Amino acid sequence: MITLGIETSCDETSIAIIKNGIVSANLVSSQDFHKKYGGVVPELSSRAHIQIIAPLLKDALRKSEVSLENIDLIGATAGPGLIGALLVGLTFAKGLALSLEKDFIAVNHIEGHIFSGFLMKQNPEFPYLCLVVSGGHTLLIYVKSFSELCKLGSTVDDAAGEAFDKVAKLLGLGYPGGPKIQETSKYGDDNRIKFPVTDLKNSFNFSFSGLKTSVLRYIQSQGGIEKLDTQHICDISASFQKALVNSLTLKLEEALKKFNVNSISIVGGVAANDLLKEISFKIADKYQKKLIIPSLEFCGDNAAMIAFRAETLYKIGRRDKLNFKPYPSIDNNSFLDSSKLIEGI
Ligand code: KG4
Numbered sequence: 001m002i003t004l005g006i007e008t009s010c011d012e013t014s015i016a017i018i019k020n021g022i023v024s025a026n027l028v029s030s031q032d033f034h035k036k037y038g039g040v041v042p043e044l045s046s047r048a049h050i051q052i053i054a055p056l057l058k059d060a061l062r063k064s065e066v067s068l069e070n071i072d073l074i075g076a077t078a079g080p081g082l083i084g085a086l087l088v089g090l091t092f093a094k095g096l097a098l099s100l101e102k103d104f105i106a107v108n109h110i111e112g113h114i115f116s117g118f119l120m121k122q123n124p125e126f127p128y129l130c131l132v133v134s135g136g137h138t139l140l141i142y143v144k145s146f147s148e149l150c151k152l153g154s155t156v157d158d159a160a161g162e163a164f165d166k167v168a169k170l171l172g173l174g175y176p177g178g179p180k181i182q183e184t185s186k187y188g189d190d191n192r193i194k195f196p197v198t199d200l201k202n203s204f205n206f207s208f209s210g211l212k213t214s215v216l217r218y219i220q221s222q223g224g225i226e227k228l229d230t231q232h233i234c235d236i237s238a239s240f241q242k243a244l245v246n247s248l249t250l251k252l253e254e255a256l257k258k259f260n261v262n263s264i265s266i267v268g269g270v271a272a273n274d275l276l277k278e279i280s281f282k283i284a285d286k287y288q289k290k291l292i293i294p295s296l297e298f299c300g301d302n303a304a305m306i307a308f309r310a311e312t313l314y315k316i317g318r319r320d321k322l323n324f325k326p327y328p329s330i331d332n333n334s335f336l337d338s339s340k341l342i343e344g345i
């Protein structure tokens with residue numbers, strides 16, 4: 001079976017091909033020009049997707065040594081994401097499916113992330129707890145099977161990656177903030193400032209806006225960013241990173257105590273964070289659970305995870321019509337419906 005995956009939900013254009021269960025191409029073109037605006041500009045993102053998507057497909061076909069006619073299934077991200085950006089990939093996929101007379105599946109981006117651990121040599125084992133930490137979403141999911149997912153909690157305000165990006169902006173470190181904060185934190189003292197570790201009691205929800213505001217207030221109390229020397233900025237970065245990671249792993253550990261799972265998976269762009277990995281591996285060790293964190297290639301937005309999710313849906317009989325509409329928000333998430341399937345986990 002040969003599956004083509006297409007991902008254009010934000011600022012990465014990605015095309016992947018899975019050939020008989022093996023990722024033969026996973027090409028990602030990142031729109032670096034958003035850096036100068038301090039965040040993604042939606043209209044510019046859509047235009048850049050349009051320019052790059054066809055050449056990227058050609059490269060992926062060449063790399064995989066397959067022709068368009070050999071493709072059996074086409075999967076593209078339908079949401080959540082930037083609506084204009086989603087439209088580019090989804091319409092491109094539908095056009096291909098129509099002209100080539102191939103099956104088409106509209107993939108949920110978050111579900112793509114949730115199952116991205118299966119792109120690794122060692123796979124998660126059902127049921128597993130999945131922490132989704134990206135620029136747009138922060139969720140804790142109980143994953144029973146490829147068709148049964150239950151949302152345990154989510155952020156009530158900012159996403160974890162968004163908090164990294166916003167704090168990096170406050171510190172004048174640039175965009176995307178996660179890698180910058182991680183880098184500056186290496187040289188900082190994470191005990192210098194005691195930022196709050198948010199713990200929303202009796203729930204698996206997260207909140208990061210209070211932490212972000214604390215960083216802002218702290219910078220203001222020091223007379224503004226201009227007054228901070230490099231060491232001080234590194235110390236703020238490290239202290240912030242520690243507080244954020246602690247609030248994520250706190251809920252992960254609470255969920256591990258409550259639910260009997262076989263493994264854990266941490267996915268999404270923030271799963272690339274070294275401190276999050278370090279603490280999570282300690283927790284996994286403590287509870288004797290297998291922990292799967294996708295490699296960098298599959299942590300951030302990529303089409304391999306979209307192709308993989310399309311295949312799993314195809315195998316359980318899903319086919320989508322070519323009038324499937326893109327959706328910007330997580331509220332349209334298909335797994336929220338399937339969560340009804342799970343009772344008394
Ligand atoms: O999953 P992703 O590539 O795109 C979305 O679907 O949002 O995640 C991007 C997010 C950004 O907010 C970025 O700052 C964050 O992931 N990120 C990191 C790291 N690398 C990327 N956050 C913390 N530490 C990192 N090393």
Ligand code: ZN
Pocket residue numbers: 109113134135268269300301
């Ligand atoms: Zn993502």
